[in-house]
Amino acid sequence: MRKNRYWKGASNHMLHYFKMFNKKSFVTMMVFTIGVLTGCSSKEEMMDLSAVEVGEKIKQDVNLDEMQEEDIEQLQNLYDIRAEEVESFILNLASTNVQADEVAVIKAKDAENVADMKEKIANRVQDKAKSFQDYLPAEYALIENYVLKTKGNFVFLAISEEVDQIERAFDEALNGNLPSTASNDSNDQDPNQQPNSSYQSTFSNSVFVGDSIIGGLTNDDLLDGIHVMGGLGATAEFTLEHVDEVVRRKPGYVFLSLGQNNIEEPVKESKENFENQYSKLVREIQEKLPNAKIYMLSITPVSSDVPEGNLSNKDIDDFNLALQDIAETEDVDYIDLSPIFENNDIRYAEDGSHFQNDFYPLLLDYLKEETDIETQFQKSRVIDSNDEYKQIFKNSVFMGDDIIGSLTYLDKLNEENVIAPSGATLDLLQLNVEQLVNQKPEHIFILIGSNDITIVDQEEFIEKYVKLINSIQEELPSAKINILSIPPVSDNALRKEPRYENIEAYNQSLQDLAATEKINYIDLSPIFKNNTIQYTKNGIHFKPDFYSLFLDYIKDDVG
Structure with a gap:
């Protein structure tokens, strides 16, 4: 979860930060501690999981009958991975050499070998792409849309028309949703709430950019950090200085969530500066990511418990009107989040401006309804080179x-x-x-x-x-x-x-x-x-x- 984001840090802001420490930093550290404790059991279950069990989950959800199951010798030949480094694996290849389909799940004996395995598989994919590029463009398109990622001791590769379903099955397996245990686990889940893997799949080509409120999307592993740039104290001006990081991740969707940290006295002047910096931010993203879809999210309201003299919902409403004007001028979509608060009992954190973890599934479900993200084929994924x-x-x-x-x-x-x-x-x-x-x-x-x-x-x-x-x-x-x-x-x-x-x-x-x-x-x-x-x-x-x-x-x- 997000416990440390980005801060203003100059000396003239020091007093403000010391005042906020007891409110925000203490709450953040407490939530972090709880998150660590509750995450232990799922990590232990993942350590006991074999690649074969993960493969069974994938086969349950996606038909791989037309692919051939390969042995350890083929695994070594394709990826240059030593057999002694592998605890378990599955490897399925297309039955003919004119098809690009490939699915691999490898569990390393030692976590230290995971990054090296991923790099070797990436090299294999690059070589494969070169061989298909000129004479089989349809298969080359599948390779371009490949998924390669790691989690714990696992390395996962999928090249397929059904890459999204395969990836979702992999994520669900590592989250404990296996064929043999699904019925037992179902009683513990809210039937109306999507599993985290569903959100991760839906927003796999998205980056959320904003302040520490949007940073909460990584709480409970709802989204991976590569999809969230949420900084404590982040303003439109600060985010403008980090646009290159958004560009580096090459998202197809950019969700902007900024504003609370821009509201300062005198409000009129801070609003003018906010409008100027936010407009520049949108234009720079448009220039550097011309094919990305940009959504501007409204500034979320604060609770009635926020002390008088701090943030007010009246000021937030005024800033949201400014956001609507910016969205219209810059030809991007504005999403009003107020229905989430009107239709749900939202629980705030102690400071009255941040939220408890159960807010974030509501937010993502709402964004799925208000955007076309679920109806669009995810041609690529956010790049994580770290x-x-x-x-x-x-x-x-x-x-x-x-x-x-x-x-x-x-x-x-x-x-x-x-x-x-x-x-x-x-x-x-x-x-x-x-x-x-x-x-x-x-x-x-x-x-x-x-x-x-x-x-x-x-x-x-x-x-x-x-x-x-x-x-x-x-x-x-x-x-x-x-x-x-x-x-x-x-x-x-x-x-x-x-x-x-x-x-x-x-x-x-x-x-x-x-x-x-x-x-x-x-x-x-x-x-x-x-x-x-x-x-x-x-x-x-x-x-x-x-x-x-x-x-x-x-x-x-x-x-």
Whole structure:
């Protein structure tokens, strides 16, 4: 689930974030803890599942009689996967060499081999596409629409006219919906609620872009992180700076859900800025994804419990009128979400603006009704190229501030591998040590300081850092701790905040601290010397391209 999204992070917002911590961060951490506990049983069931059982579920839902079942030798020949790495598998191929159909489910003995298996299968698909491209265009179209993904120790490939049904059967099998247990499980499910795999299949070519409200779509694994870009504190302006990440995923549908964080005093001025930035956002997506269907979702109302002087539904209604005007001007569809609230008893989170998890199936069901997404053949799927990073850092936790938080916003890493509370400082990280301990990581990467440097002197900064390190070492004595240098800021940020001139001195103190504590220090400066790094508007945070460079630079430190 989403626990850390993206934050404004500049020093003039620090007071706001500390005020919101008890409301939002505490609720988020509590929900995260509950999610971990409730997810354990399903993960254990998946570990006991064999690829053959998954194959039986697929065959129950889709007729594969015209395909040939292949043996381990063929599996090795096709994918260059060693037999000793495979716990179980099914492999079905077309009965003639003029057909492209191919279905494979492989369960690896060791999760460390999953990413490598996926890469090898992807290479096989590319070679197959080349061989079909020129002389069998219909079969080539099937290959273009292939599905290749991983979950746990499983690797799944499907090339077929019925790829959606096959994928759905795979997802349902891994979620415990097997032929032998379906009747037993049915009593525990709401008959009116779709299984998560149905939502994942329906929205497989979609990306939801917005603030932390839309980020809740990943709660309870409703949608995978690759389909959701929901940042804590995200505004239209912030999202505009991350359009390239939306483009990278190549969605066919883009759902925009923004607005609450744009409502500020004076409301009139904030509304004008919102209209300007939102319009730019829509136009840029249209320009870079001309074939994508864009939907603008109305700003959701707040509960009556929201304190007076904060968000008001009157202001939200005014902003929604502005959204309708933007949608008409930019020729995109506007979806009014108010019927969800009129027809259901919606449960809010403690802050009165976010929602309990049961809101999100209602939202997705409503969007299915209000759009053509279920009637359209999903010709492609959102691209997820981050599996390698997720595999490399699966036993790591990154702690830090807004810069680190983008690792989950951009879906570079899974949420359980990142702890980055809103507006984080060393004091705030200290409050999250217990959460870190519960994760039991083998490697810990700490990147903090961009906010601290504006509020504490160098001596106090190091004292707080030592306290954090000692707290971690006491609870996790065998974990490898890595201190990362504070990244440089842009020239514009330096002009606005002269205290950033001290970054180099603070980093020298961090290097000395690492030597004293006998832990690893990672100097990030070569990334900036050897690459042209693009900053966001505030000159402190980075655009999406930075994060691949960052993870590639430090990945050897998990060896």
